[in-house]
Amino acid sequence: MAPSLLLPMEDSQLFSPQVLKQAPRSGLEGAVSLEAQAPAGSNLSFTSSFSSSSPSANGNGHSGHESANGNGISAGQRREHFVTSQTLLEQSKNFASSNAGANGTTKKPNILYIMADQMAAPLLKMNNPDSVIKTPNLDKLAETGVVFGSAYCNSPLCAPSRFTMCSGQLPSKIGGYDNASVLNPDVPTYAHYLRREGYETVLAGKMHFIGPDQLHGFEHRLTSDIYPGDLGWTVNWDKPEERQEWYHNMSSVMQAGPCVRSNQLDYDEDVMYKSTQYLYDWAREDPNTRRPFALTVSLTHPHDPYTMTRDYWDRYEGVDIPLPKVRMDREDQDPHSQRLMKTVDLWDNPIPEEAAIRARRAYFGACSFVDDQIGKLVQILKNCHLDENTIIVFSGDHGDMLGERNLWYKMSWFENSARVPMIINYPSQFEPKRVTESVSTMDLLPTFVDLAGGDASAVLPVDGKSLYNYLVSDEPGKDEVFGEYMGEGTVTPVYMIRRGPWKYTTSLVDPPQLFNLVEDPQELVNLATSSKHAQTFAAFNTEARKKWDFAAIHQDVLAAQRRRRLCWSALQIGRKETWDYQPPGVEKDRYIRSHIPLDDLERRARFPVVDYLGREKSAAATHHGIAGAAGE
Template structure:
């Protein structure tokens, strides 16, 4: 609901001139609640300049960080696209195995009648006076419409009650899914029967890949939204650096492949069953790849550098597209009253522990980028406290002055934004996948698997071992015993038979 400044109303009542009345009316129509620009980036590790990684070129995201708050220990709930987005959009940890699936939103939200509890935080903003626009991949389906990889474009919205507008430009690829897996010549993984490499150095400009078209669409939509007399929510979902790691050549040229460092975790973690990891199935579906990684045999150092180079180029490419949107926000004057959230839907193993992909509950897959800029409130801060994606829902509602008469699993981070040392913050985040639950605290990651393969309990000491190279549960049973009751607080029975 738009709040009207009572002093403006009083001024309108006592003004007798036409000019004064017109000015008062203009002030009254100005949105007083902040707008929200929510930028989703697929598979984005917190491996950016603003996170202290000087080998990554991400100047536009870094510029956002300089005027916002960087969360250095932000964790998603589930390390797969659709389920992670279901969790952040609803503010809830998973209650069933189905909520660990990429189809979680489809199965639990799509096609349902509008209920008392909103389907997402976007829906709740819409109910409270916000004009909501989605561009690209905000939920799981890449253009917000339900249809299969090789089908014609669907007509049913994945989120039926959240959007005033849902937009996407598929360009030369024709459909959202073709664009998502698209190559510079207009082909895609499906049309080429997976006989494609997991990377491409394209001799094209920024609009030669889909994210360039998404940025252009977002810029034009910001110009339109500026003319509205109500606050807006604009969600912009970029594809890269999701596989395939495709980017224009100029972003590849930012890096010297020979100087790219290898993973600090080249081997399986000590005292860990391979069942805790995976065989990089999604990565290997790009069947023309130079090598096929496995837990038994890592890729060569040269190929690892090639793939990391490709990922870094994709990050720099999407960073440039984000920069175009942020530039328009500034140019239009909207930045003065717009909250900006940049969120990575999960991390990614770049050969770490011999894995190429997400789908583990190790740090590399659960930790992702989160930057929040609040006008007149945050500037160049860094918050090292443990936060979860489920905390974003109540945070946005408090910042937007929207009441919640229902509960989520998250806690508003407004107190942290105001005082990073606030003693009341819980400093816990839970992650779920692969028959396991993982708890992150400031020092430890404790993971418990519900399976037969031993060991089923893993403990990583992040003070001594930030790359999680050794499970030390058997050496520190007292720490395990102390943390297990806390881990169980996040056990909602999803692995029970």
């Protein structure tokens, strides 16, 4: 493992990998009335107050996850570390000798992690050969990579899912309850781990960090986020029947169709520009001084609103856009689904078939848009001779129901909402194959660390399990996913266990569900009350209650909601400060300026490197940067 990057070199031995490997793994009254929400005849009873001496949901004695600034670092201090893309690698000299190979390539592979937002895995051709969605670049990655065909998020909502993916820990352990939960700065993310392994960690695009820390271990963040970084989207279990104005509504479906421009297109094109520029800049740097990169490119498509430019809309002209397979009247829905219908204002506003077709067509077009961006990134890797030493990982934060079961968006544990695409592509090392066991995005952190040559379990305990063995062997893996959902449409956490053919969901107030996804892939037959499956159900029921302290976690979430709502209401008075991240806009050294020798700049900016007669110089024979620009 590389030396620690968290401390100056003279102090790095305090937290060296050798030292870390020796370390062991490591009251509110008036709560929402759960009795009122419990099904009749359930005989469930709950405490009405929370004692500070009660076991904390996160298991470490902390019940507060939303500290105002966590590490006490001022915005001015944090800004000292922000640089523009053309100067990123000037700060990377200290790891040149340990990471540069004799042939001019880095010893460790680069990592390109591409995320899509709200991409429903069951609808993609990589998982469904009959799919009409056109994703040739994804299909190519799947053909040459390792496909995880039963991959899930651990919380079907943007911020909690991303926090869990970033940290490798379940939401209840890090306070990642909803889209306004603060991820504390002392929660290690895969960016922290990879920096310790000698990587330059870079983020372009959406991650929905909430709070004053908007980097969370990323050395550089190239774009702003598309969503607010404040407490404004806090869920309110004290008024579960009250729709917040920021909740989803059905306008995304009713207004679906082609567009010339949208906010999301503006955002994703900025993400792509900054990402591709970073790759070009990295390729032009001196291989003897640059570190391997771990670049996360996080797109906001195909997330609603369901609209896309005419060229993508027209790709589906004449295509038979399939309607949802499962229709279900609202009276036949389970209680959580009924709440979701009310949450998104669907209960009294059924969607016409024509609008559903328009929304799905636009969504398919948005998937094709994402696919084109993947193709551009892959091509840049090839053009810059980076493809042979770059691992490509593709996944998402959650799916989209897209009208299945008469539900839209996410927020449920049904397959379209909870499953995500997942591919790890590195053909020179990992043979193409398909993994059928269930895994989750929480498993990516330890996987990234293993790919970097480290060991996450030797540093701090995480809930995720590395997928590395799937990549290098055919031995069966864990085949297990745990999930927690505490966001919109809930009145208490909804838990999920996925193992083998089974999916089990439960909560304090809703009847449990048990589905056999092999025999019932559409999740139509709830086996929770089946005498034939009583033993299986009882085992899941016992496991869930051993794993989660339902009442304590409920109280933790409720307390966090109340704290955040109080703070948010106070922050609306008087002067307003924002946590929204704004990247630096300084371009002083990128273009022609009087203080830069013109020939040096032009040669430095050209790739591949040429000598003074314009002859291309091979990567093995030269390096880039100033020496290369001088023709050496």
